[in-house]
Amino acid sequence: MTGAKRRPEDLAILGGDPLFTSPRPIGQLDAPPVEDYLRILRRSFESRRLTNDGPAVQELEQRLCDWHQVGNCISVANAALGLTMLMQLASRGRPGDVAMPAFSFRGLPHLARWAGQTPLFCDVDPATHTLDPADVADRMTDRTNSILAVCNFNDPGDLEGLGELARRRGAPLIIDSVYGFGATHRGRPLGGFGTAEVFSLHATKLLNGFEGGYITTNDDALATALRWQRNFALPGLRPDGLELDHVLGLNAKLNELHAAMALAGLDRVDSIIEGNKARHQAYLEQVDPIPGLALMPCDDSRDRRGFQLAILDVGSPWPLTRDETLKLLRAEGAAVGPYYSPPLHVADARGESVARLPVSEVLARRFVQLPVGELVSLDDIRAIGALLRSVSEHGDAVRARLGRV
């Protein structure tokens, strides 16, 4: 790390040395001790089972059922495939649409299309930034085959309101809980809400399984269908007594290399969350005194949170726009990104006119996703804070010089 940046010309974007010589990422990137990993992996090698429901996958699914206090855990090759499978099952093979938040992960509309569905973008709640049941109720039609809600890192959303709407309208509620790992809702761990929830085991997420994911559900028949679907819906393994003609199979199996990693990480989750919370607190102390900047709050006084992300809210009188702030930080070696921006209904539009979703459109202009995870130290966060203070103090000068760049 380079020294304090007291003058505008010290900023990397204005020609100074970058603050960080190696990029500070925005993902968790936890790693268990390699010996722990190899010990678990070796067991799979010795049993000559590297996939197809191997020993690590079986143990992982069992332990995740306990973790989430849920009846079924179906591991998958990644969360995107898990969401796609659920949307395909929910459609019962009919073309139609999937109601989803416009302020969310950019992949969601793509996954709906893989499932033979059309995304139906809905607005989010201005306070929680999660799918607004009232807006979904207004927009959904008889063609709406499922509702896809998304848990944000700081708030799972109105799961009761969405659940009630889903029941009333007869559409399954699928919850993307990738950022809900480690969180509870009204005292219960996420995993047992809605029709099914989907979690990720991607390396940038709280529980690292290289790539991977899993689906949780208390619906035993759905779990049976999903297990069959992820293994090609093989005719010889078709479960009895279920209506499964519409199920489109694929290979969505989690392999042992990945399951072993997630198993090695599972005991580390509490300490990972502690580290995340300490970084969150450090950001809070650094950022909140700066005029125009705020850290998106993450309240764990009533329910547990995983603190997977740190989101900077950029507004007046901070001297730079959100996009300028992104460029400023990237130049310093902070691998920051815009948070859920542009909104999905804008990003996904291909020429056609789109509905106005005012809350999503405003939110999508505001936030910067800050570096987090195991490769970001508290000193790094203090250095980012000092940099931001310096920019704030020399706001006019920085603005003027940036204008000339």
Added chain:
Amino acid sequence: MGAGRTIAALGGAPAFTAPLHVAQVNLPPWEDVEAAFRGIFERRWFANHGPLVRDLDEAFAEATGARHAVCVTNGTVALMVMARALELSGEVIAPSFTFPATVQALQWAGLTPVLCDVEPDTQMISTRTVEPLIGERTCGVLGVHTWGRACDPDGLAELCDRRGLALVFDACHGVGCTHDGRPLGNFGVGEAFSFHATKVLNGAEGGCITTNDADFAARLRTIRSFHGPETFADVPTRLNAKMSEAQAALALLSLRDLETNIQANLSRYRRYADGLAGLPGLSLVRYDQREQNNHQYVVVEVDEPAFGLSRDQLLAALEAENILCRRHFFPGVHRARPDLRQVAELPNTDRLCGRLIQLPTGQAMSPDDATRVAEAIQDIHASRAALIAQTRQ
């Protein structure tokens, strides 16, 4: 064993004390695996376009001679991404005599499969079986290189060119195989491979698409992830189809060992060929000596009247010997998926689905094991009358 042995199905001791499976599971030496994974942990780069995936993309392109190779999650996902990269809508003609994923991948990509019969000898689709199915909505043909034997790349290319159709191949059986001396991976606009643990090249799970078309490659690479810096073409629908560094580490070791593993398959295959020679009604799927094949599949066709037992009777008797074979492919996709459009009867498919059996081969088996399996089949054949009598009781 040999003459006079009581086969297990008639109460004798099984030929094998531990079960034999149809699966390659070619594991590299543990020390090499361990070293590769220590490297990943040191770099702390686990996913997202890491150095080992880049290496594997290059190494597999080099191994096939194709200009581009794009490694992905698994073979089915490779087929899905390849189908999506065609950017077509409408019908694609594909065999019914195939693994279900061939046809499922088309549906995931929004295409409509039209199931086609195969030739009885090659067990694959041909210009003769494809051409009558071409209609107004047909946009492409998906050939399958079944057992790693090429699916008439020249004839189908000529037909597709003439009729303005896209041609792609399911090469999930095809690592290390050639057509006219040229590796599979260079035919059609794209070819999809599998690196599943049961295949000759093992990435635990894994797959890859090869192409010689730069635009097609740009679409494949873009569809592989949602990442901005990995955007090389304007494609409407992307996926998380990424292979991890863990899969790539294993697949690179397996690619290094590929020739050794193919030779081991070949030596087992030869033992089968010797051991089954002269048995009436049982014919081993043969490979063209002028081409390379990975010999990961040992497939026999059972002609019930000549052999004296049906395929399923042989299968059950082998199972009693702890020899766990497979009915690959059974049933045909058209039997399992009545919702799919089937333009014509598929008699050759039905016939093959009732007659083929896949025998075990893989790293866990020695050449002598293959000889013992062949002997067990001889014994079962010799005991066929008693077996049938037992079934009737």
